[in-house]
Amino acid sequence: MLELKGLRKHFGGVAATNDVSLEVVAGEVHAVIGPNGAGKTTLIGQIAGSLAPDKGEIFFEGRRITALAAHERVHAGLARSYQIASIFRRFSVLDNLAAAVQARSGSSFSFWRPLAAERVLFDEARSLLAELGLSGKEAQLAGALSHGEQRALEVGLALATQPRLVLLDEPMAGMGPEESRRMLELIARVRSRVTVLLVEHDMDAVFRLADRISVLVDGRVIATGAPAAIRANAEVRKAYLGDEVAS
Amino acid sequence: MKKSLALLALFVVLPWALEAADSLFYVSFASRVMIYALAATSLNLVLGYGGMISFGHAAFVGTGAYVAGILVAEGTTSAWIAWPAGVAAAAAMAALIGALSLRTRGVYFIMITLAFAQMMFYLVNSMKAYGGDEGLTLAQRADPGFDLGNEVAFYQVVLFFLAGTLYGLHRLAHSRFGRAIAAIRENEERAESIGFPAQRFKLACFVIAGAAGGLAGVLLASHGKYVNPNILHWTQSGTLMIMVILGGVGRLWGGVLGAALLLGLEHVIADYPVGWLAALAPNYQQHAGLGVGIVLLTVVLFAPQGIAGLLARRDA
Numbered sequence: 001m002l003e004l005k006g007l008r009k010h011f012g013g014v015a016a017t018n019d020v021s022l023e024v025v026a027g028e029v030h031a032v033i034g035p036n037g038a039g040k041t042t043l044i045g046q047i048a049g050s051l052a053p054d055k056g057e058i059f060f061e062g063r064r065i066t067a068l069a070a071h072e073r074v075h076a077g078l079a080r081s082y083q084i085a086s087i088f089r090r091f092s093v094l095d096n097l098a099a100a101v102q103a104r105s106g107s108s109f110s111f112w113r114p115l116a117a118e119r120v121l122f123d124e125a126r127s128l129l130a131e132l133g134l135s136g137k138e139a140q141l142a143g144a145l146s147h148g149e150q151r152a153l154e155v156g157l158a159l160a161t162q163p164r165l166v167l168l169d170e171p172m173a174g175m176g177p178e179e180s181r182r183m184l185e186l187i188a189r190v191r192s193r194v195t196v197l198l199v200e201h202d203m204d205a206v207f208r209l210a211d212r213i214s215v216l217v218d219g220r221v222i223a224t225g226a227p228a229a230i231r232a233n234a235e236v237r238k239a240y241l242g243d244e245v246a247s
Numbered sequence: 248m249k250k251s252l253a254l255l256a257l258f259v260v261l262p263w264a265l266e267a268a269d270s271l272f273y274v275s276f277a278s279r280v281m282i283y284a285l286a287a288t289s290l291n292l293v294l295g296y297g298g299m300i301s302f303g304h305a306a307f308v309g310t311g312a313y314v315a316g317i318l319v320a321e322g323t324t325s326a327w328i329a330w331p332a333g334v335a336a337a338a339a340m341a342a343l344i345g346a347l348s349l350r351t352r353g354v355y356f357i358m359i360t361l362a363f364a365q366m367m368f369y370l371v372n373s374m375k376a377y378g379g380d381e382g383l384t385l386a387q388r389a390d391p392g393f394d395l396g397n398e399v400a401f402y403q404v405v406l407f408f409l410a411g412t413l414y415g416l417h418r419l420a421h422s423r424f425g426r427a428i429a430a431i432r433e434n435e436e437r438a439e440s441i442g443f444p445a446q447r448f449k450l451a452c453f454v455i456a457g458a459a460g461g462l463a464g465v466l467l468a469s470h471g472k473y474v475n476p477n478i479l480h481w482t483q484s485g486t487l488m489i490m491v492i493l494g495g496v497g498r499l500w501g502g503v504l505g506a507a508l509l510l511g512l513e514h515v516i517a518d519y520p521v522g523w524l525a526a527l528a529p530n531y532q533q534h535a536g537l538g539v540g541i542v543l544l545t546v547v548l549f550a551p552q553g554i555a556g557l558l559a560r561r562d563a
Binding site: 049062067070071072074075079080082086087088089090095098099100102103104107108110111112113114115118135151157158160161187203 | 263385415418419422424425426428429430433434436437438439440441442443444445447450455
């Protein structure tokens with residue numbers, strides 16, 4: 001579904017992404033793990049189109065998307081969430097999701113017809129709201145939500161575009177156990193309809209959700225495989241997992 | 248909506264009342280305020296709704312004024328030709344300037360829009376065939392098929408365009424397009440990553456605002472039967488910006504309230520001397536800017552949402 005070929009990105013003298021080749025298969029949850037500074041977010045940025053790779057190619061469903069703008073990739077079926085909640089803070093929760101639904105459905109170069117009359121748009125936003133566990137908060141300003149709720153909305157914005165592949169950048173970062181559990185449930189639920197590329201530090205969640213795991217160290221993929229194989233991989237243990245898994 | 252219609256009715260009747268009271272000067276003054284209200288409202292679309300800090304809005308007002316003015320001076324006196332031509336030219340200018348300056352952001356955007364407007368200011372200053380730095384004097388107002396020389400008729404035409412623009416802005420703000428530019432203003436990167444082509448929306452917003460600014464320009468040229476190159480000067484862009492800030496950034500009535508307050512204040516200071524102040528500072532009336540500055544400071548400090556924000560808060 002998604003194929004990265006020899007992706008490279010340098011910042012000054014530092015290679016944040018160093019010859020990354022990776023394949024995400026339709027229907028899987030593919031986790032990318034690695035220590036801080038391994039280049040995970042940089043990789044997401046290049047796949048989503050907010051960063052241009054210096055070298056290499058990106059194919060999505062067989063189509064070369066390396067040169068497409070971020071908004072064009074969304075329309076091709078590829079959406080992302082951000083590590084630090086990037087939402088429309090001064091919109092209501094419902095308007096956040098409705099905006100994402102609107103961006104996907106039909107032209108927004110419509111200057112006269114009232115948006116409020118488009119029931120379909122808000123109905124869809126409402127049903128997503130329930131799925132995110134944000135029912136009852138629809139009129140609240142997004143900026144006033146709790147941290148965990150903002151993260152849920154953040155993921156919801158990506159899902160509202162109805163992607164076929166969603167890139168989730170540390171959806172559980174900074175969450176308490178209860179919030180993490182809810183996010184885990186959400187991802188487990190949506191995986192039946194969307195392929196997921198998951199960047200995450202929470203190893204518990206990664207090993208529970210992922211069909212396959214790629215390990216990124218210093219901008220390179222050092223291993224890709226099933227969770228059990230990754231757990232057993234000596235190089236991975238040495239470079240990253242260390243005691244956490246050994247114990 | 249009911250309130251707005253009542254207000255509109257009041258303003259339709261106003262010039263006849265003023266005429267009856269023998270204050271034709273105030274009919275003309277009201278027209279001028281409304282033209283500036285239109286210009287400030289158009290800037291508010293870019294600044295408040297679109298979140299683009301354009302410091303060159305005078306370029307579009309000026310383009311409209313000069314194109315319509317030159318057409319009238321050259322004998323194409325029909326308002327049905329001169330005015331749409333002025334508006335179209337302003338829109339085209341906005342498309343050009345917007346396409347180039349929207350590649351930049353922040354302070355660079357402010358500076359590049361300012362630079363474009365200043366380039367146009369120097370261009371018209373050197374157009375000797377059309378008055379150069381002395382400005383372009385017109386023999387008559389543009390002719391829509393009825394006598395626009397009549398102050399009341401001219402007032403009604405301006406009111407028609409202002410009301411139409413405000414209603415259009417109201418519709419736009421609540422449309423799909425309005426939501427898209429609000430999303431882009433709030434969080435441009437996020438707007439892109441849910442699928443909005445931000446640049447295209449911003450450019451469209453910039454062009455619509457430029458066209459509306461051009462409309463103010465063509466009316467301004469007819470109002471005074473004169474076009475001064477100073478309407479392209481950067482201080483004019485600044486004046487429009489002050490009007491928007493005074494009235495309320497991103498508020499429907501912001502431009503109208505700001506223009507009325509600023510021009511009203513200037514008029515009162517210049518034409519109604521205060522005895523004790525004159526005794527203290529004999530030529531204070533030539534420095535209306537000081538009074539305006541004090542009011543601006545007060546508004547920015549105590550009513551950051553502008554007069555419109557203040558009124559809305561009282562309503563709620």
